[in-house]
Amino acid sequence: MKLIRKGYFSVDDTAVFYLTQAGHREIAVDHAIQLVRYDASEATLHKTEDAVMADLLDPATEWVIEALLQGAWIREYHEWETATKNYFEHQHRLNGLPQVDWKAKITGTTGGASHVDRVRDQLAQFGATIQTDALDIIDAQRRQINISKHEGEYFVTEHEYRALVCSIKVFWDDLASKEQFTV
DSSP states (O other), rough: OEEEETTTTOOOTTTHHHHHHHHHHHHHHHHHHHHHHHHHHHHTTTTTSSSHHHHHHHHHHHHHHHHHHHHHHHHHHEEEEEEEHHHHHHHHTTTTOOOOOOSOOOOOOOOOOOOHHHHHHHHHHHOOOOOOHHHHHHHHHHHHHHHHHHHHOOOOOOOHHHHHHHHHHHHHHHHTTTTTTOO
């Protein structure tokens, strides 16, 4: 089996398409954070006589940025999950293969396999390799996201968010370089 990219005019369901989408989301989050910081700096320049509001400005700014990062972090992982499912299902269709069974047991795993394990399995089926540390970081972030969602409070740092985004972009960039053009 090979990873296929159909023609030059269609990028739908290609690695380049998903890489571009990840980049757009990253830029949107960066702009949102810049706007929050800009608004806070403007508010600082025009401080009101209200001492309580002046005291709340810095913590409120940090809280808003933290909330943006938390939501973007969770969304970024889930977008990657959805995108990888779509991508490999599309690759199976292009290769004339049966559809992927995302719930099937993976040889060599004990218990339930994570989505990252399933992506690794798909990569192996297509003979594709990507930078190992990228998938390791995505998997580590997946575990932290699950802790955050299901076991209590865990707040992402900006560094963790950026590490996830960078790893997802590396994943798609590596995959794009392995696709073969067909007509």
